[in-house]
Amino acid sequence: MSLTSRTFSSPVTEAYRWLDTRPPSDLPLLNAAQAAPADPPPPPLRAHMAELMLHDDAAHKYTGNWGLREVREAAAATTSRLYGGAVTAGQVGLTSGCNQAFVAAMASLVAPGDEVILPVPWYFNHAMWLDMAGAVKVPLPTGPDMLPDPELAASRITSRTRAIVLVSPNNPTGAEYPPDLLTAFRDLARARGIALVLDETYRDFLSTPGAPHDLFTDPDWDEVLIHLYSFSKSYHLTGHRVGALVTSEARLEDAAKFIDTVTICPTPLGQKAALYGMTQLTQWLAEERETLLARRAEVQRLLPQLEATGWHLSGLGGYFAYLRHPFAAEATQVAKTLLHDQSVLCLPGTFFAPDGDAEAARHLRVAFANMDHAGLGDLAARLAALKV
Template sequence: MRALRPLNPAMAETFLPPVMEARRWLEGVTFTPERPLINVSQAAPVDSPPLPLREAIADAALNDPQAHLYGPVLGMGELRAELAAQWSTAYGGEISGDQVAITQGCNQAFCAALSSLAGAGDEVILPSPWYFNHKMWLDMAGAKTVPLKCGEGMIPDPQAAAALITPKTRAIVLVSPNNPCGAEYPPEIMRAFLELARAHGIALIVDETYRDFDSRSGAPHDLFADPDWADTLIHLYSFSKAYRLTGHRVGAIVAGRERLMQVEKFLDTVAICPNQLGQIAALWGLRNLGDWVAGERAEILRRRAAMIRGVEGLEGWKLLGCGAYFAYLQHPSALASNAFARSLVRDAGVLLLPGTMFTPAGDADGARQVRVAFANVDTDGIGALMGRLSQIQR
């Protein structure tokens, strides 16, 4: 078979999608009714949206001709205005509809924002462990990822970040509640990062995909209360987790108007416009599902508590972070985490992701860590997971 040519070197050097790689570990392994697979590898709802939301989507599909046509590149005006109004209230700031863009999921929001900021040879600071798709996009774009190792509680240190900034730095990226660590960043840390980024004339990207499942009450930070937030802050959000709309691909960017003019170039080239039915669903959800989302949050917090209790009873394991959909653990095996995670499929019927998928190559900490995405496992399932992990031979 002839080699594939030509191939973009940056694409060739980008690692394969981790979740897809982990799924391949299931090939050839048999799971029985007595010991079914416990899949805690991916952080995505598996249940359908609530029935009223599905009915709203169906009604639009049947009766709204505009739902099947191209729409504005930056998204539906009504949805942009509604998100701006709700975020202004939630964060105690001033956000207008023309400071919001709707995207095909939050991953696209990240790619669009970064495309407006950094190109080949530029640098972007990512706290490590990082969300692997963020690293993948930077690799494909030819930008350099600068790791910022997290400290106690898996919280990044603004002073440590300051030491990493160079003339090539274009942005610092934060994810809170964090994927993969579950950590909820304190508001004073968020503020310190905003001030650091502003002082150096770079962007602060804050991905709040999991904001609806934060264990704290009230606004998680005061960044939008800053009257000049738009000169530095770029905020990302996903409707997928809140309303179970993963298949509809709806996300958002909140940023300055000038930034969104550049983002529009990317979005027009890649997708022309966001999914119309997904946007209709997101708007309906914002206007009607506040109480339902509160119930979803309460259930996730129950599962979080079950994870914390369960890990406390596991000999040799250490809980490094837990929140939103994730628990991040230090494992007791002598194997590196990539080999250990593969062995768990065969030996315990458990599919989770190794820390090596979230850290730089050769990182010693990543070799000792694993991520558990527990959002799709109820409290009984978490108990079963702990039972299987407790039986693993080190």
């Protein structure tokens, strides 16, 4: 069996194929499928990138596997400032998107047959790579609050367990993991000699101010914590693929073997754009967060309209609403009917869970971050009008 045949096809690609069979409709398409900014980078960043393209020869050349030193230094300083901890440039590796940060970390952690614990619903690209790596996914159910339980996770650790993977704010549920929960998982991972992989792709859009947690204040944080981040989401650089892997220098040295055989390095133009974002766009990013939080608040305001027709909000974040639908049909059928009848494209919960997961079959992930208030009102009306 080939590596790629061990896993499922891209859920986003599958959902976009549904558009090919969408009947003509007077309703404009509302795309709530992909959790990425639709707008390009802000004008000052685009102007800076244009200058780099024209006048900076280094923007077109290889860098080291883990990127340019000045960008790694800025990322380390930004991480240290946000979390109140101590991170050095040698502990930061820049990657071609946050997905590659995850894959590189897993390449340094797991061998075929090793186990990795994933809370369910999980991020499907994490599940896909573990399949292709020959690793065993160990599902960790979450409760009604969409939060994983450290005690339940402890009961699922075996001699083959290499890591627990957490995503906060969560994709697909939007749930924000409280600091004490993350601390409990860190302590569990340390006690059992495994890694805690924490993906904070949507960190910059948390609903609460201040540091998301204090894990970096631990002087030995890199013995346990492997941290993942995405510049792509924060600065609208999705097509330029810029992420970060923050971990021990020893792990970066080992994982560099993977990077060197895949991309060699992230694009220098993307790296330099991320540097500009970190150093010049602090206020712009704060305003972007406020815009997304206002949209989240609008979803909450519209919720009674949905609840009146049987919908239930299970999770809400800066980018996603995880909605339990009121129908007897399975979520994939509900999502296809929603597209056919109401011209709304979103992803079924079944794309984020093992086959046969009953809770996933009751849910849809609705990515609302690219919709203004009028669009959100239209979305709520179409969901409320759906009949399956």
